[in-house]
Amino acid sequence: MHFTPTNIEDLPTPCCLIDKAKMQRNIARLSAHIGNLQCTLRPHVKTHKSIEVTQTIIDAGNVKGITVSTLKEADYFFKHGMDDILYAVGITPNKIAHVAQLIQQGCDLTVVIDNEDMLSLIFEKMAQHNCVFKVIIELDTDGHRSGVNPHTDTLISIAKHISNSAHAKFEGVMTHAGESYACFTEKAKQDMAAQERDLTLHAVKRLFEEGIHCNTVSIGSTPTAFAVDQLDGITEVRAGVYVFFDLVMAGLGVCDVDDIAMSVLGTVIGHQKDKGWVITDAGWMAMSRDRGTADHVQDYGYGLVAPSSSHNTRYIMSDANQEHGIITAASNASPETPSESQSKSTDGIFTHFPAAKAVEILPNHACATAAQYSHYYVVENGVAVDKWHSVTGW
Amino acid sequence: MHFTPTNIEDLPTPCCLIDKAKMQRNIARLSAHIGNLQCTLRPHVKTHKSIEVTQTIIDAGNVKGITVSTLKEADYFFKHGMDDILYAVGITPNKIAHVAQLIQQGCDLTVVIDNEDMLSLIFEKMAQHNCVFKVIIELDTDGHRSGVNPHTDTLISIAKHISNSAHAKFEGVMTHAGESYACFTEKAKQDMAAQERDLTLHAVKRLFEEGIHCNTVSIGSTPTAFAVDQLDGITEVRAGVYVFFDLVMAGLGVCDVDDIAMSVLGTVIGHQKDKGWVITDAGWMAMSRDRGTADHVQDYGYGLVAPSSSHNTRYIMSDANQEHGIITAASNASPETPSESQSKSTDGIFTHFPAAKAVEILPNHACATAAQYSHYYVVENGVAVDKWHSVTGW
Incomplete structure (x- = not known):
């Protein structure tokens, strides 16, 4: 749709502005960093929920698929051509029909789980649909929120259940070090980034020893994505807010x-x-x-x-x-x-x-x-x- | 549009629920109270932004028009048949064209001002449109936010400027005692309600002595609307959140x-x-x-x-x-x-x-x-x- 260039003083208020040059600079900065570490990005589009911003990220390179926080985002981005999507909030039975619909339309959608009791409930719903659901296990690497402790038997047990299911395909592991939002020094951010990566790799190793292969090994938060200095064994890094940054990120020293x-x-x-x-x-x-x-x-x-x-x-x-x-x-x-x-x-x-x-x-x-x-x-x-x-x- | 009744356990989540019986009870409570005081309500629809909720309020009686917090709300409610609308956020020049469009379509829309410097700027924009703009002066009766001090010469000066303008029609005064959200006792709420009303009536009296008549004398906030016990001289009471109530209102003792x-x-x-x-x-x-x-x-x-x-x-x-x-x-x-x-x-x-x-x-x-x-x-x-x-x- 054609937009007539408008001086910002003439815009209706309140409204939300994106400084395009700054956004492109921010996007290029993380793309280059992750590229230098021989890894790929799976940007979290929950920050902007916009196909144009996502296209700008893709144009900057080193991108493999996207991360979403709602199935409405998945619908929107799939409609706009994004077909490799990680829905990064724990899946529930009442969302399986929606997920199945996306998969059957050709969307390569992966769902997340961290709870053993949930498995039978979602398998029951999955059995009602004629498709295979890719499932990733969320790991808790920082005590911040969701996820399975990488040291526990539960990790192995959930992975085996998924691997043995007729309806699900075990895809790998993911984690998000949300505690990095409390890391105010460079050292703290670097330590959190190392912890996020190393505990994830520990889980991968434990699963490997049980004969279970992780196709996807996904980590990330904006502070740790910039702080991490080595990504061997990690297949993708997720981050969202870095495209715009904000006062919280400036306060953490991740940006000016x-x-x-x-x-x-x-x-x-x-x-x-x-x-x-x-x-x-x-x-x-x-x-x-x-x-x-x-x-x-x-x-x-x-x-x-x-x-x-x-x-x-x-x-x-x-x-x-x-x-x-x-x-x-x-x-x-x-x-x-x-x-x-x-x-x-x-x-x-x-x-x-x-x-x-x-x-x-x-x-x-x-x-x-x-x-x-x-x-x-x-x-x-x-x-x-x-x-x-x-x-x-x- | 037809909606198939659904058990709440089968709804997609997260979603927002309205308990219809409780909402109707809340609406009836304030309608009855204001009716008993021989006054009318101008409900603030910013709380729900829904025509169906608004219709429920109207059906309960004692309603004269609505209050909105954005021009998008004004557009939406006018489209759905509401034609007596107070836009209760201080008007700015960049919104006059939008306001003019609504007025020219038949909407009885009133705008608000509290700043003398703004007058010439909005009059200049109003002059570009072939309609008369109803303008109300916002009073500051509690030091909470916007509004003209009811004791000042500025009040008289702004009212005279509006009355003398070829493009504007002076409509009256309004105030909102937002400080009532810090009134935790019945006594505090009653005192704030009396203050909101009495300072407003004082402004009306001062304007009357200058030969300026207030057609509209509008006060209100949910806590003061329930606490007020006498409304002589007040033409309408505004309140919004009372239709649903919430934990803040429960904490203030306005509801359970x-x-x-x-x-x-x-x-x-x-x-x-x-x-x-x-x-x-x-x-x-x-x-x-x-x-x-x-x-x-x-x-x-x-x-x-x-x-x-x-x-x-x-x-x-x-x-x-x-x-x-x-x-x-x-x-x-x-x-x-x-x-x-x-x-x-x-x-x-x-x-x-x-x-x-x-x-x-x-x-x-x-x-x-x-x-x-x-x-x-x-x-x-x-x-x-x-x-x-x-x-x-x-």
């Missing part, structure tokens, strides 16, 4: 604030002069309720106003209502109590943000923010040059 | 947990037995990132598993990833550190929540949760009897 390729555009609707507040039409619905930097050294509230040469003060969205955001000069006060977060340096805030001014705000967590939108405006040199659609919900 | 008419349905995907965790496919995308009970006496994490006669223990969603929720037995530990929130009483958790079990979770904040969905399943006696669509985004 200047690398953040996604922002929310709001418009100033008013001022509360006695409090030092600028009010915009970008509230928590536009940013999401994510407060991912709350426990960082730099707490940005609901987001950071994009740094600009026109002001030295750091401005944040210190509080938000559904469709109202409160911008204040950053201070050390709690962002939950914006009335106290005004500082002496706020004198210029109303000059910098007059009524009707467009304000760009960087998100804490790009995945959460992106999911609030059904489309993005793609920006080059301050002009929206395209509008990309995405899929939301389930 | 048993009144909450909205829930999220998830499915158990696995167990982390050594930690006492049950993992479901309803993560923060399904619940929203809202942590509205974080500063309440009862902190429910991301949500409360709907109480059931089959278990006495209170279970909460103590942590979440994008599409994974972690259910634990509630304790006094911080929900941000779920690994420490397991208690001795969790022994039964895996019995109560076996693999593949459907789990209903009550939300902190119904507006935030509802907006994650494009449709709701309407439940009567444990069976989904209808599917209602809603509008999201901008």
